[in-house]
Amino acid sequence: MASTSSDRVLRPDNGQRHPLANALRALAMDAVQQANSGHPGAPMGMAEMAEALWTRHLKHNPGDPQWWDRDRFVLSNGHASMLLYALLHLTGYDLPMSELKSFRQRGSRTPGHPEVGHTPGVETTTGPLGQGLTNAVGMALAEKLLADEFNRPGHTVVDHRTWVFMGDGCLMEGISQEAISLAGAWRLGKLCALYDDNGISIDGAVTPWFADNTAARFEASGWRVIGPVDGHDVDALDAALQQARAQHDQPTLVICRTTIGKGSPAREGTAKAHGEPLGGAEIEATKAALDWTAAPFTVPADVAARWDAREAGARAQADWQQRWAAYAQAYPTESAELARRMSGQLPEGFEAEWIAQLAAVQQRAQTAASRKASHNAIAVLAQRLPELLGGSADLTGSNLTDWPGAQAVRGGEPGGRYINYGVREFGMAAIMNGVALHGGLMPFGGTFLTFSDYSRNAIRMAALMRQRVVHVFTHDSIGLGEDGPTHQPVEHAASLRLIPQLDVWRPGDETETFAAWGMALAQTDRPSALLLSRQNLAAQPRSPEQVMAIRRGGYVLSDRPDARAVIIATGSELALAMAAQAQLDARGLPVRVVSMPSTSVFDRQPADYQRSVLMSERPRVAVEAGVTRLWAAYGCCATVGVDQFGESAPGPELMKAYGFTPEHVAQVVAKAVAHAQPQPASASGHEQ
């Protein structure tokens, strides 16, 4: 059962017996060669694994890649993209040969790494290693929770599996441990990962840097481990997958001993097979060795017919459709709810309700930390949105991400809507991506803002994949105090704002926090990060129009006739800006206060709205307890911020020491006014 590869034996292979697998090999070689770029080794090595799974076990319908109850297939080693494209093409998805011929070319549906939403049949965007496996854990969890909630005796409408292909790179990444640990704890019996154990990574034969006993490692996390099996023996793989499907209480790892670049006389079993085209001569030699005689980008009709999964897929979906119809008749409420959930739409009337909610929150004018305001928002949301799937990376009491009556997700128990992720920020973020990709549940999760660093690439992936995932990042500045610089985010708000397609919110009081939550859920095509304070924030007065204007990301919170400057403030510094304004009033220097809870959203507003808020003819001063670099893009000529690491001390003392006092802000503004020159229009953010 040992999974180390030192005792590996490269077994001879009789290519002729594997025309289906060899079709994958041939297409992978041809496409990589044509692109003069790509990764032939992994597709060639995993060809039989793909044949066994896709022709004998995977439940899918190429004619309807959106069929809810399809199995999910995740290619966690995403550089093997040509394997997936070849599979999608051959089984009958809308991915014609012309797309394979334009592999890695601009505008094609066959990019270098698989991209969800871009290519039919691709379930998640992979490439950054370890995350595909972790997405798959989220998918399998979503399936389980929806099955628990919606299936009824005699009516099994949610019943699919999640399959993963992964390589040693995925297993070396630390996130894989977070994923397997949680999958084991949750006993995700319908998750099956096939490990392409080829003993080779880019730097060579892996044993000097990857000597783990992988079987023992997975067993230590509660997985069932099958194998090693010969990864080039379709029947052996088939038997292993059969075994995996018989398992209900543990996730399964199938260790598949393979040879990278299998079939290539000169390259197989070498790191050189990984990331470059084989070259024309070696492709010829390989095809000859495999007895593959078809022309490039051509598949013999009999082989193509054996791959074609359209009829079988349509039948499978039709069977399910019958079950669904019966379910819809027997359980009209449940079926309508599940249909809504899977559509990703909020309940009818939700937006109007939430607007009323905002008005009520504004009315009660409660002083609260924005993390507490978020807690209050979650409590309201959870009553209305049963699809909410909350959690925290072991900081529930600090992030305040739970709600009254939230049932914990627990291994071996049905249902649950709250996840104790343990101290696993990256895993949490990538699992949330998987849940969102699966559909039917709306994931959010909490940690301290400073540890958004740990999960950063998964946040980026959510943005790239345009998935609605909500990150609750509390303890959002030096204001958290005593925990010190390791825990005090100074560059994090700014650096998250740099990620395209991510909405970052730093609300200034409870109303803005509720507005941010509402916006985060309403944006179905992007993730959001809510940056929340540990410390209390005073409620700000607002007219109903101002309450609505929060949803524009930036708005005038408090104006003065003939305002001579603009203070732009976010989050915990909003009240400070208001206090500075009052001081400046007393000095006879009227200024406008702009609240800017979300630069991301403000940046999407029409230019004339932006100009009307920012008053480009007046000097602007930004006030935010974080690095100041980005504010120049909003035409700020001065800032009150934190361009250094913080230190351990009580929060209020620290804020004062770092200049976050009304006096200091007023002084900076007064100085800016004194030095003011007309601002060129081009210095305002919206025109960058």
Place this chain on the structure above:
Amino acid sequence: MASTSSDRVLRPDNGQRHPLANALRALAMDAVQQANSGHPGAPMGMAEMAEALWTRHLKHNPGDPQWWDRDRFVLSNGHASMLLYALLHLTGYDLPMSELKSFRQRGSRTPGHPEVGHTPGVETTTGPLGQGLTNAVGMALAEKLLADEFNRPGHTVVDHRTWVFMGDGCLMEGISQEAISLAGAWRLGKLCALYDDNGISIDGAVTPWFADNTAARFEASGWRVIGPVDGHDVDALDAALQQARAQHDQPTLVICRTTIGKGSPAREGTAKAHGEPLGGAEIEATKAALDWTAAPFTVPADVAARWDAREAGARAQADWQQRWAAYAQAYPTESAELARRMSGQLPEGFEAEWIAQLAAVQQRAQTAASRKASHNAIAVLAQRLPELLGGSADLTGSNLTDWPGAQAVRGGEPGGRYINYGVREFGMAAIMNGVALHGGLMPFGGTFLTFSDYSRNAIRMAALMRQRVVHVFTHDSIGLGEDGPTHQPVEHAASLRLIPQLDVWRPGDETETFAAWGMALAQTDRPSALLLSRQNLAAQPRSPEQVMAIRRGGYVLSDRPDARAVIIATGSELALAMAAQAQLDARGLPVRVVSMPSTSVFDRQPADYQRSVLMSERPRVAVEAGVTRLWAAYGCCATVGVDQFGESAPGPELMKAYGFTPEHVAQVVAKAVAHAQPQPASASGHEQ
């Protein structure tokens, strides 16, 4: 041997028998109470572990915290900082009781989490979980490599151990898997980690989210596992540590079954013990239960005397000093070299040599990808700097981080200067931090820039700790081409620049790459990130003065009399800016080209230098293939950049499609000139 905690039995304890451990408990309770903030539970739970290690095994000299051959102690669960401060105080480090009384207060030497360089005896800054353990792997590796290199028969001058305390939080973090996998593969026999297995994390009893068999998991990575032992039985712990010290070929894990908050009648064994003061009444009850009668912040003289390690420490160091003197006599060259290495200084004359090297590189005017230029620089550096310890996260052939004759670090073999980290970016970065903290070796490591996301918090930690670590980040923009948006960094250069105390370089040709390498090594108090291209970059002409000016981070590369605009360019866009300048010349629009390989370094230049380079009275246009937001801080009124995710396509095609052509840059500049208004002085970066 199972390490799950379900079968935990809270054993009764007889406090009176443990006055040494109880002194730690009392001080931790008192300090947290006084601060009204902090974490009493972990120090109280680990008190006997600390007593066993610090009174019976740890080799250290409180009188000289910088003694090279001391054991390293890493508190990976850094929130237990009061345990460490109490230990440092009691054993005789320069940390008086007054410092313990000002725990977590501004200006104290007792911040919320331990900070290296701030408190004598603290070896690394911890708090972000999992990284302390990983730093320790780096320290143990450094010790081994230096011992291999410098010890001689009969002369053992490098011979110390690395000890780690860690909790379940560290083990849940994925980075721990990267660390234990490498420590096992490298067979670091002098590394010993003590696992504070208390079964409790912040969200409660851990089994629902941390059900791993930890013993089996470590054994799967080649560790020797001792225990579980009773973590409150000093003799049992002592025996386990003795066993660990007898181990030479494997790292050791000692599983210590403990009770969080041990001794507190109401809080022990509960999550509530973790992160808040016990309160006056509970402290009284606890002290009564422990039979601890001393006043707060007071330690009975006999207990203090038993803790005092100054004499023993001085003796230990004196013994070593004798061995060192003998070694220095027998091996004068080696001892001088080791002394230099441990001082962190470059060899005498290095800077002058490197300046000559720069001139030679400039002279040869070679077109090369900057990753290849870096490869060339490393080859030269490795000949001169035997302390270089290179590596890559399984991308050696792409990052080009190796050099001719580089010996690989391999488990069970002596020496080595090149590390195949496997696909473990975060682990690599935190191990490099540990190597740098240990001293004697100069770590650098490579991955793709986009995967700096994975290692981001460890990069931040290097900056916070002011450690010289060099990150070689290749494939630095959409210019990498076909691998697509998962692999194309667009926001990464900008977001790294936001980390305080980190130098970011994006060199534009081979000379700038060599200059960046020289600067990165010369900066002993900060990490550097080198952002390097996959694609070829043309060499730029420079005068000797211009070559030297590279080291200012930004400089005028090509000027024109009466220049009417400034183009600021970095990295692969430098040649493009020069081409645009030529086009503008042809149009009769003279412009200056400023090369800005490092905004971080440029920001530290005197304001008048900055102004002289940026010409504040002229419109400025930044050209960089990444997000544009930061350039407004340098007074740029227009940019040519990439404010969106990239896509999969050949690099040159992509660059063209995204506007990186001389024509388009020239057009943007011409438009900026046409719209130019006088720039207010306040819009320039240096005054932000």
